[in-house]
Amino acid sequence: MRTMTYPDKPKPGDRVAVLSPAAGLPGLFPVPHDLGLRRLTGDFGLVPVEYPTTRRLGSSPADRAADLHAAFADPDITAVITSIGGDDQITVLSHVDDELLRANPKPFFGYSDNVNLLTRLWELGIVAYHGGSIMTQFGRASRIHPLTEESLRAALFTRGTYRLSAPDSYGDEDVPWDSGAMSVEPPMFPSTGWEWHNADRIVEGPSWGGCLEVIAGLLMADKVLPVEEYAGCVLFLETSEEMPSAGDVHRILRGMGERGLLGQFAAVLFGRPKAWSIDRRTTPTEKAEYLAAQRESVRRAFAEYAPDAVLVLDVDLGHTDPQLVLPYGGTVRVDGPARTITVEY
Structure with missing residues (x-):
């Protein structure tokens, strides 16, 4: 099994890099970005340092x-947040x-398209963090969701184990990114756990995975390791606001199965699907149908290719609210009899 190293953690007062290695959307939507920076400073006590492409x-x-490279090489920067x-x-x-990264390991926080760098x-051998x-x-x-904030604090500042908590409610409907809407609490819905x-x-091992659409792109570009490199790991996957169809989800998972990849994992966490977006404002009935169809496609794929794996659906990771941070490459313990998921931050 691959040996993973946890980088040193930042502490309040430290300088942390804020980067846009995926897209410079802070330049187009400064309101949520500036709000996030104020909270990073005021609530977490960290000093954000932006770079030339952060808002470009x-x-x-x-x-x-x-x-x-500049952020990782700077000895005064103690973490990198996307x-x-x-x-x-x-x-x-390819760039x-x-x-340089191996010689200067630092906690890296991101998800969605940032799964490309998380996999690298x-x-x-550097543990990073999926989320935040x-x-x-x-x-x-309105505010950072309390469960998200608790998870973020633990991942940023502490070492040791942290038990993930299933929320009583969740959200997947966004408010507009303008100053008039940012004081409004996003709508939340009852969670079925x-x-x-x-x-x-009980299954325990280092985690690997992320946004299913990004993983699919890495597989198509052959930017993954031989399947045996993932043996003994805990797989986690989730889908994005692009809301891929149940058929597309099954086809991607089927391809992973035919590759021999799904069979390497003894436990799988699949994130709660996002079933609404600004560009596709589904009704409650449409949301329920979408969620049911995706869950069924996931169950079917793992029944075909990893029938003995412990499978947990609707875990609050990735494109959902609250978002629980997972240590990417860090230890995850999936306790089936106790119905608990514990991570090592």
């Missing part, structure tokens, strides 16, 4: 990689200096 739309992959995701971070990977850090972007978690309308299958044993 259309930055080249080489320029975004240069900012990443502003938001994007679409083309896979093009940045990444692996030896995983391959270098400035515009979406720190810059959430996590759905467990094959929950008759």
Whole structure:
């Protein structure tokens, strides 16, 4: 099993890099970004340092990689936090200096398109953190969700175990990113909790995975390791605001299964699907149908390719609210009999 190293954690008062290695959307939507920065400073006591491409739309992959290198190489920077995701971070990977990152390990926080860099850090043996972007978690309308904040604090500042908590309610409907809406609490809906299958044993191992659409892109570009490198890990997956169809989800999982990848994992966490977006404002009935169809496609794929894996659906990770931070490459313990998920931050 791959040996993973936890980088040193920041402490209040430290300088942390705020980067946009996926997309410079803070330049287009400064309101949630600036709100997130104020909370990073006022609530978490950290000093954000922005780089040339943080607010610049259309930055080249080489320029975004240069900012990443500058942040990791600076001894005064103790963590790297992404502003938001994007679409083309896979093009940045060919510009990444692996030896520079390996020689200067730091906690890296991001999700969605940032899974491209999370997988690269995983391959270098550096534990990173899936979640906690400035515009979406720190810059959430009204306030940071309490469960998100608790998870973020633990991941940022502490070591040791942390038990993830299933919330009583969740949200997947966004408010507009303008100053008039940012004081409004996003709508929340009753949560049915996590759905467990094959929950008759305990599985523990380093995590790997992320946004399903990004993983699919990495697989198509052959930017993953041989399947046996993932043996003994805990897989986690989730889908984005693009809301892929149940058929697309099954096809991606089927491809992973045919590759022999799904069979490497003894436990799988699948995130609660986002079933509404600004561009696709589904009705309650449409949301319920979408959620049911995606869950069924996931259950079917793992029944076909990893029938003995412990499978947990609707875990609050990725593109959902609250968002629980997972240590990417860190230890995850899935306790089926106790119905608990514990992570090592």
